[in-house]
Amino acid sequence: MPDTPGLAAMRDLIDSWGMDPLLDHMISLPPPPGNAESLTMCLEPLFGRLHEALMERPAQSPHILQIPEDDTGAAGFMESWMTTLREQAAAAGEATGGSEG
Known part of the structure; x- marks a missing residue:
């Protein structure tokens, strides 16, 4: 993925x-439904504040x-992202x- 100042700011926040x-x-x-660990982590108040x-x-x-x-x-x-992915795949x-092919 190409980097941008906006994405850098998101990473800095994280x-x-x-x-x-x-x-x-x-x-x-x-990610299947019923994955209790994922659901619990997503409902955690800290994740809500980060979101x-x-x-x-x-x-x-x-x-x-x-x-x-x-x-x-x-x-x-x-x-730019797709071009990079194609180049890496090649x-x-x-x-x-x-x-x-």
Whole structure:
């Protein structure tokens, strides 16, 4: 994913709360319905407060998915992201001797 000042501000907020390791753990949890651990963690008041704080960021800077000095906005951000993913997939295929197609 391309980096933007808005995303950097979101990461800084997450880091200031000391939540990075915990959020990394939550991402690794399986998402099926009935996953009590995930549901409990999402209902925790701390997560509610973090969610509120993170939701304030886009209101302060609505161009969170805009690459600096690129006037294409979110569309340019997504194109940059998809180009990077395609390049990485092609490189991985070459590294393993596979072919893309």
